[in-house]
Amino acid sequence: MSQTTTTQITVGVLSLQGDFAAHASKLSELGCNVIEVRSSADLEQIRGIVIPGGESTTMLKLLDRNLATQLLKMIRGGFPVLATCAGVILLAKHVRRPEQESLDALDIDVERNAYGRQLQSSIASQLEITAEGKKTFTASQHSIEGVFIRAPRITRTGQDTQTLLTSKGDPVLVRKHNILAATFHPELSPGFSPVHQLFLNFISNNH
Ligand code: GLN
Numbered sequence: 628m629s630q631t632t633t634t635q636i637t638v639g640v641l642s643l644q645g646d647f648a649a650h651a652s653k654l655s656e657l658g659c660n661v662i663e664v665r666s667s668a669d670l671e672q673i674r675g676i677v678i679p680g681g682e683s684t685t686m687l688k689l690l691d692r693n694l695a696t697q698l699l700k701m702i703r704g705g706f707p708v709l710a711t712c713a714g715v716i717l718l719a720k721h722v723r724r725p726e727q728e729s730l731d732a733l734d735i736d737v738e739r740n741a742y743g744r745q746l747q748s749s750i751a752s753q754l755e756i757t758a759e760g761k762k763t764f765t766a767s768q769h770s771i772e773g774v775f776i777r778a779p780r781i782t783r784t785g786q787d788t789q790t791l792l793t794s795k796g797d798p799v800l801v802r803k804h805n806i807l808a809a810t811f812h813p814e815l816s817p818g819f820s821p822v823h824q825l826f827l828n829f830i831s832n833n834h
Contacts, residue, residue, distance in 0.1 A: 636658075636659050636660065636674055636675075636827065636830055636831070637659065637660040637661075637662060637672055637673050637674060638654050638659045638660070638661055638662075638673055638674065638675050638676070638677065638827075638830070639661075639662050639663070639664040639669060639670065639672070639673035639675070639676040639677070640654070640661060640662075640663060640664060640676070640677045640679060641664050641665075641676060641677065641678045641679060641686075641714070642663035642664060642665055642679075643665060643685075643686050643689040643690060644681045644682060644685050644686050644689055645679045645680050645681015645682065645686065645713060646679050646680055646681060646812070646814060646815070647663065647677075647679045647681075649679075649812075649814040649815060650677045650679050650709075650711075650814045650823075651663070652814075653813070653814045653820050653823045654677070654823060654827075657820075657823055657824060657827060659827065664676060664694075665694075666691070666693070666694055667691075667693040667694045667696075667697040667698075670694070670697055670698065670701065674707070674830050674833070675706065675707035675708065675709070675826060675827075675829065675830040675833075676698070676706070676707075676708055676709075677708075677709045677710075677711070677714070677826070678708065678709070678710040678711070678713075678714030678717055678718065679711055679712075679713070679714055679814070680711045680712030680713045680714060680776065680812055681712075681713045682713060683713040683716040683717055683722075683727065683739070684727065686713060686717060687717065687727070687728060690717075695730065698730075699730050699732055702718075702730075702732045702805070702806065703732065705804065705805045705833065706805060706833075707805045707806075707807075707826060707829040707830045707833055708732075708805060708806045708807065708826075709807045709808075709809075709822070709823065709826040710733075710806070710807070710808045710809070711808075711809045711810075711811070711812055711813065711814065712776065712777075712778060712779065712809070712810060712811070712812060714808070715733075715735075715737060715779060715781070715808040715809065715810055716729065716737055716739060716779050717729055717730055718730055718731075718732040718733040718735075718806065718808060719731070719733060719735050719736060719737045719779075720733065720734050720735060720736060720785070721736040721737075721783075722736075722737055722738075722739060722779075723736065723737070723738045723739070723782075724738045724739050724740065724741065725739070727739070732806065733785075733788070733801075733803055733806050733808055734784070734785025734786070734787070734788060734803065735781050735783060735784050735785060735788060735801060735808070736781070736782045736783040737779040737780065737781055737782065737810075738779060738780045738782055739779050740777050740778075740779070741778070741779055741780030741782075742775065742777075742778055742780065748774075748775065748776050748777070749775050750772065750773065750774050750775070751772065751773040751775070751794050751811075752772055753770050753771070753772065754771050754772070754773045754792040754793065754794050754799060754800070754811070755792065755793045755794065756769050756771070756791070756792055757789075757790050757791060757792065757793060759789045759790065759791055759802075760790075760791035760792050760800070763791055763802070763825065764791075764821050764825070768821035768824075771792060771800075771813070771816075771821055771822070772816040773792070773794055773799055773811035774811055774812040774813075774815045774816055775794075775810070775811050775812070776812060778799075778810045778811060779810055780797055780810070781797065781798045781799070781801060781808075781810060784798055784801055785803070787803055787804070788801050788802070788803040789801065789802050789803070792809075794811075797810075798810075799811055800822065805829055805833065807822065807825060807826050807829070809822055
């Protein structure tokens with residue numbers, strides 16, 4: 628994966644709740660125009676969207692039906708998405724502990740807050756990279772930090788979903804075509820973010 632020129636790209640960050648501002652900064656650092664998405668009209672201007680971490684129950688309450696329907700249609704049609712933490716919970720097929728509604732945009736199952744109280748927040752200085760991950764990221768990008776905050780655990784991945792990074796054996800970055808889903812927070816690690824760059828590469832390759 629190489630770094631691409633992203634000056635012309637306008638990317639949206641779902642900005643209903645959570646740490647959308649940190650994603651916006653990362654994307655701006657990579658040269659994107661960033662807009663905050665709150666309604667379905669905002670989707671018309673963007674070429675990809677970030678669904679940030681935060682509190683998935685609150686985000687579900689704030690997500691209006693038009694926006695959810697339009698977004699789901701676009702994602703199913705190949706629109707590039709980067710989901711992190713609560714964003715992954717929103718996209719999953721099944722959500723457990725407790726059961727919760729979700730958009731069913733990505734064929735994975737998740738358990739919320741799965742790492743227990745003592746591990747509600749932790750930093751893995753270097754996530755484990757899988758063979759697929761090694762093919763996806765350039766050698767200089769193989770050392771990726773993982774900031775976990777009350778993270779969900781991905782308990783099942785569907786057939787076409789590739790695992791790119793793991794932590795203690797659990798998938799923590801998965802990809803299915805246009806969708807990139809991280810249970811950690813790449814927007815909170817300092818410096819260059821290979822995960823955001825990969826998402827921007829999806830956009831550049833999506834004509
Ligand atoms: N525990 C949160 C939830 O269930 C997710 C935490 C996060 O996004 N950092 O929505």
